[in-house]
Amino acid sequence: MSGILNIQPGKVLSFGELLLRITPDAGGEWLNNNQLPFYVGGAELNVATALALWDVPSKYFTALPDNGLSAQIITHLQNKNIDTSPVFYGDGRLGLYFLTKGQDLKHNALIYDRAGSAFSNLKPGMVDWDELLQDVSWFHFSAICPAINQHVADVCMEVLEAASKKGIVISVDLNYRSKLWKYGKIPLEIMPGLVKYCDLVMGNVWAAEMMLGVDVVPDIHESGQKSIYLKEALKSSEDIMSQYPKCKAVANTFRFDSSADINYYTTLYTSGEFYSSKEYQTNEIADKVGSGDCFMAGIIYGFYNSLDPVEILEFATAAAFAQLFVNSDATDKTVDEIKKLIK
Numbered sequence: 001m002s003g004i005l006n007i008q009p010g011k012v013l014s015f016g017e018l019l020l021r022i023t024p025d026a027g028g029e030w031l032n033n034n035q036l037p038f039y040v041g042g043a044e045l046n047v048a049t050a051l052a053l054w055d056v057p058s059k060y061f062t063a064l065p066d067n068g069l070s071a072q073i074i075t076h077l078q079n080k081n082i083d084t085s086p087v088f089y090g091d092g093r094l095g096l097y098f099l100t101k102g103q104d105l106k107h108n109a110l111i112y113d114r115a116g117s118a119f120s121n122l123k124p125g126m127v128d129w130d131e132l133l134q135d136v137s138w139f140h141f142s143a144i145c146p147a148i149n150q151h152v153a154d155v156c157m158e159v160l161e162a163a164s165k166k167g168i169v170i171s172v173d174l175n176y177r178s179k180l181w182k183y184g185k186i187p188l189e190i191m192p193g194l195v196k197y198c199d200l201v202m203g204n205v206w207a208a209e210m211m212l213g214v215d216v217v218p219d220i221h222e223s224g225q226k227s228i229y230l231k232e233a234l235k236s237s238e239d240i241m242s243q244y245p246k247c248k249a250v251a252n253t254f255r256f257d258s259s260a261d262i263n264y265y266t267t268l269y270t271s272g273e274f275y276s277s278k279e280y281q282t283n284e285i286a287d288k289v290g291s292g293d294c295f296m297a298g299i300i301y302g303f304y305n306s307l308d309p310v311e312i313l314e315f316a317t318a319a320a321f322a323q324l325f326v327n328s329d330a331t332d333k334t335v336d337e338i339k340k341l342i343k
Contacts, residue, residue: 004248004270005169005199005303010137011057011083012300015159016044016145017119018062018073019095021289021329026100037101039289040073041329043142043175046290049330050297050319052081056304059136061086063118065093086132092118099289112179114148123151129162139163140300142173143203143211146190147180153190160197169303173296174203174211187211196244200303202251202296205229205236214239229254230267230276237269251299251313253292253320264321266295268313275309277317278343285324294331295320298338318342 021039024030030037045060052058060082064070066089073094074084095114114120133139139159146153163170172195181187191211195201201208208214214236220228237250249270256263265279298316307315318341322333333341 004309007169007304007306008137008167010135010168011059012048012051012138012140012304013059013061013086013133013136014044014048014051015061015139015141015156016042017095017114017117017148018042018045018064019097019114022096022098023101024098039329040076041289042095043144043173043293044140045077046293046330047140047173047297047300048082049077049080050294051301051304053331053333054297054301054335056301057083059083059086061088061132063088063090063092063122065089065091065118069094088118088122088127090118090121090126092116092121095119101287110179120148120152122155124154124158127155127159129159130166133159133163133166133168136163136166136168138169138171138300138304140171140173140296142175143187143191143207144175144177144180146194147177147187149183150185153185153194156194160194164197169200170198171200171202171296171300172198173292174201174207175292176207176210188213192243195240196246198244198247200249200251200299201240201244201247202253202292202299204252204254205232208236208240212240212243214243224256226254226265226279233267233276234269234274237267237274241269249299249303251295251316253295255291262324264291264317264324266313266317266320268299268309270309273309275313277313280317280321280343282321282324287327288324290326290329290331291320291323293329294323297331301335314342315339 019042023037048060095117098111100109209216233252252267266277268275298319302312
């Protein structure tokens with residue numbers, strides 16, 4: 001493995017909070033049926049699950065309470081070929097979130113119940129990162145982690161410094177959760193200090209503006225023109241690369257939900273070249289959760305396997321689009337199935 005990111009042989013470690021997603025239906029039938037569907041998730045676990053399914057050696061770090069429920073979840077993850085040896089057992093509880101079926105992670109459809117979780121109780125000095133990172137060649141985290149509280153943001157900085165010293169490739173998903181970031185800091189005060197360690201940045205132009213201060217043309221949504229969105233993605237990618245010298249690749253997703261259709265396409269900027277994917281459309285989906293995580297996993301999969309940039313982008317895009325038809329937080333589609341879906 002070499003290529004643009006110079007990846008050494010080793011495992012991909014995904015770092016983040018494991019959450020149970022509780023999914024009531026919009027009409028309230030769960031009250032009559034005495035059934036409340038749930039899914040094991042969390043943005044970074046979704047990445048780890050996809051990579052394991054695609055035969056990339058996948059490790060996962062989270063923090064859990066040391067109890068029987070956690071033991072069952074760990075067995076479930078191990079059955080998916082995820083290396084759970086990094087999991088930290090500490091004080092606190094398992095985090096939950098409630099999301100009305102078929103809805104986005106925003107507005108009143110989303111309710112977090114994760115205060116006092118074992119992950120939120122992490123503090124610097126608790127974990128021996130040098131030991132934990134020994135067989136790791138890629139470290140992935142998301143902007144959800146430092147949004148939880150200052151201590152967890154400090155832990156993010158601690159592990160990024162340790163991974164950087166070891167020459168480990170680092171990626172970040174700039175996913176923004178408005179219902180987090182409630183501890184007196186805004187993303188712009190925290191994220192630039194973490195992103196300076198990253199080789200690969202994934203998100204969208206609006207997240208880059210909010211978290212990194214990369215300007216986007218005002219009223220861009222008014223245009224609705226793909227050409228303008230692609231122009232902004234190129235400009236945003238160039239700005240990120242110039243502001244963060246360690247960064248070697250920037251990926252952006254565009255998903256537009258209208259009453260009738262979902263339009264989805266993506267971009268990748270690396271080695272001075274800008275690529276945009278084929279466009280996908282649908283008017284029927286199963287679930288909106290995990291599509292961005294699946295795209296992130298696809299990008300990691302492509303670079304890890306030294307694919308060329310066009311192959312990387314088209315694989316990741318097809319994987320993300322396919323996730324819209326999966327009733328789960330993480331993909332269940334194999335590499336072969338995804339390749340058959342590529343336009």
